[in-house]
Amino acid sequence: MQRGSKIALDYKSVAVRSRAPTRARWLACGLLIPLVGALIVHSFFGTQPTSSTHTLPSAASDLPEFPPAPVVTPEPLEEEPLGETVELVVRRNDTLDRIFRQHKLSLTDLATIRNLPGVRESLDRLRPGDKITLVHNEGAVQELKRRISETEVLHVTRGESGFDTAVLTTPVQVREAFAHGTIESSLFVSARAAGVSPEIILKLANDIFGWDIDFALDVRTGDRFTVVYEQKFRDGEYIGDGRVLAAEFTNNGVTHRAIYFESEDKQIADYFAPDGRSMRRQFLRAPLDFTRISSHFNPRRRHPILNTIRAHKGVDYAAPTGTVIKAAGDGRVAFVGTKGGYGRVVILEHGGGISTLYAHMSRFAPGLKAGMRVKQGATIGYVGSSGAATGPHLHYEYRVNGVHKNPRTVPLPKAEPISEPYRAAFEARARELFASLDRARDAAVAAVPAEQASHSSSSADPEV
Ligand SMILES: [Zn+2]
Known part of the structure; x- marks a missing residue:
């Protein structure tokens, strides 16, 4: 793993989340973030840690083991080889x-x-x-x-x-690691070589800052990020990354910061801004990992099949058949079944007069029934082309008091902030984690000039 190596990241155009193998995930990252310039990642802690220390100077020792399960020591094998x-x-x-x-x-x-x-x-x-x-x-x-x-x-x-x-x-040990990067060019592919795993970047984009920053459109040269996250080890061997604990992303001069907070009673486990506001909104902007938007919300669209002016009252997200469709927000299943041109369709009611509709499914999530409660992000069905669809896509509608709104631009209500009973615990944890984040960033920034100088002769042209 090289420190401070300049890396260039490939950029296509659209956000997707993927659980595919590493190579495909990196491709997904390339699709995810339109990095205009080279990404310099000062990776001090990578996916392939060596024997050098990969923990923050002072914050690592008090981390709990994950999971906190009792340790059963394997019985020693017999001296005599069995075969x-x-x-x-x-x-x-x-x-x-x-x-x-x-x-x-x-x-x-x-x-x-x-x-x-x-x-x-x-x-x-x-x-x-x-x-x-x-x-x-x-x-x-x-x-x-x-x-x-x-x-x-x-x-x-x-x-x-x-x-x-x-x-x-076999217990898993968790250590705290960090990475810091400045976006100079695109090209995610070599970020892997510099040590930021695709999982971590996807978490930043999807789970933490995705509501505040449009990673498909708004990321630009000079944007910076710092992330403190968990690395998991078993018997001293690195086995993967865990949660992101704290992160900041400076986008176009505006810095967004967040920490992960889990309350002792486990009632809360989510990302929050320094002042305790949730990073989440009550609705996902897009209820699936899509490959592209195939038709926008348009009150005066010419219908592709009927060839008449007919409003397009939702957004069409093209995605392969079978792609998981998620509940955009917490709610209740109001309808699951077949409805004319919609084909297989699910309608959710979310309270506050808001309902969402998901059409053209290939199949429903097993066991989904009208009246059931669903949580945001729960699988409700799978992309297909049932009903009047020219190819596999999700047709998604967002209605407020029966009136269709553009799901891409409608203001989404914020999720609940930290409530009073958890306030003190949250603030204590926030102080700790933001201090880690500051240390990580300051150490990385302090290390920049020397490293840039030492790499200036060997840095490749960005592959744009
Ligand atoms: Zn549509």
């Missing part, structure tokens, strides 16, 4: 049967192990890249280990009378 150890890496379309055959392992043992209580579910769901560690003696299984969650390992051992199973807990 040959093999590490099996699952490939595409692999099944346990196939893997066992390939390695000439006992299929009888496999059948016995799979029939142990609770084991089948943890063993049969294989994904490419999963690892299974096996000790065998001429094909007879002596021991099998498989990670079943971030903190748990399934452990099967051959005992006196058949196989024994146990689930070992």
